[in-house]
Amino acid sequence: QVQLVESGGGLVQAGGSLRLSCEASARTFTFFRVGWFRQAPGKEREFVAAIRWSGGTPLYADSAKGRFTISNDNPKNTVYLQMNSLKAEDTAVYYCAAENWNGVYEYWGQGTQVTVSS
Numbered sequence: 199q200v201q202l203v204e205s206g207g208g209l210v211q212a213g214g215s216l217r218l219s220c221e222a223s224a225r226t227f228t229f230f231r232v233g234w235f236r237q238a239p240g241k242e243r244e245f246v247a248a249i250r251w252s253g254g255t256p257l258y259a260d261s262a263k264g265r266f267t268i269s270n271d272n273p274k275n276t277v278y279l280q281m282n283s284l285k286a287e288d289t290a291v292y293y294c295a296a297e298n299w300n301g302v303y304e305y306w307g308q309g310t311q312v313t314v315s316s
Contacts, residue, residue, distance in 0.1 A: 200224040200305040202232075202294050207310030210284055214314070218279040220294030220307060229305070231297040232277040233257075234268065236290035236312075246292070247279060261287075286316040 201223035210216055220232060233248035247268040249256040256268045267280040277294060292310050295303040 200228060200296050202296060202305055202307035204292065204294050204307040204310040207292060207312045209313045209315065212284060212286055212314055212316045214284050215280070215282045216284065216312060218281070218292055218294075218310060218312075220277045220279075222275040222277075222296065224275070229296040230299050230301075232270065233295050233297060233303060234277075234279045234292060235295060235303075236288075236292045237309075238287075238290040241290075243293070248297070249277060281312070284312075284314045286314050288312060289314050 203221050204218060206216060206218040231248050231250045234246040235243050236246050237243040245259050246262050247256060247258045247266055249268045249270050251270060251272060265283045270277045290312060292312050294307045296305040298304045
C-alpha cells in the first residue's frame with residue numbers, strides 16, 4: 199500500500215508562486231511515475247504534470263507548460279510541483295497520484311487546496 203501526502207497549498211495573488219510537495223510512504227521503485235492532477239469546482243479532474251522516478255522528460259499539460267515545473271527527490275521519496283505566474287484559473291484542489299507499472303494511477307493523496315486571487 200502506498201500513501202501519498204500533499205502539502206504546500208494556500209492562497210496566493212495572481213502572478214505569485216507556490217511549491218507543492220507530495221511525499222510517498224513507499225520506496226520509489228514501487229511504482230513507475232508520479233503525477234499531479236487538479237480539480238476545480240464544477241469541473242472534472244484534469245492532468246497537470248507527471249514525472250518518472252527513474253528520470254526522463256517530464257510530461258505537462260498545455261496549461262502548465264512554461265509556468266509549472268515538476269521534479270523529484272528520490273532519497274526523500276518526494277515529488278514537487280513548482281508553480282509560477284499563477285492565474286485565477288489555476289484555483290483547484292491539487293492531487294498527486296502514483297502510477298503503477300500497468301499504467302494505472304492507483305494511489306491518490308488527499309489533495310491540497312490552491313486558491314489564486316485576481
